[in-house]
Amino acid sequence: MVHGDHGAALPEAFPDKLSTSALAQCAATGRALTTLRREVLAIFAGAPRPLKAYEIVERLSTPSRRVSPISVYRSLDFLIEIGIVHRLATQNAFVARDRDRAQDETLVFMICQCCGDVDEAVLPGMTRSLxxxxxxxxxxxxxxxxxxxxxxxxxxxxxxxxxxxx
Ligand SMILES: [Zn+2]
Structure with missing residues (x-):
């Protein structure tokens, strides 16, 4: 089933900052930002709140193109690995952030249980302490x-x- 609002149309809302960060990470690690990885990033760019994996699958799929959940999970794993996507364990959902963080910073996600909005802040020096x-x-x-x-x-x-x- 495909949600009609965004479908799988991508380039218009292509996430420049996200893709720039992702491309920089890929270049640094010799990995490739494949088409599907780019498409997953683009879905995040237009998303007002955290996304569940199945929502990404649905938004990428069209009647003529069925995207498999496993391939989306693999893309998410990759994007998590390069630090662009974060998994919110308590929500079983994912958010993308383009912020370049120092190694010693910890991200704090503030999750609203009324509207589902997620705000974020950085705690410098916290990683060492944790x-x-x-x-x-x-x-x-x-x-x-x-x-x-x-x-x-x-x-x-x-x-x-x-x-x-x-
Ligand atoms: Zn709220």
């Missing part, structure tokens, strides 16, 4: 992100002023 904590427990951490659950500013003000809309 690694030290993990080390003290003999734990090997693979991620450099933290997820916070709550309500965004818009939803909080809507909740505080239920009669004011828009």
């Amino acid at each position: 690694a030290a904590t993990a080390d003290a427990h003999g734990f090997r951490s693979r991620g450099h992100s933290i997820e916070l659950q709550g309500e965004c500013e818009d939803c909080r003000s809507a909740l505080a002023n239920p009669n004011r809309r828009g």
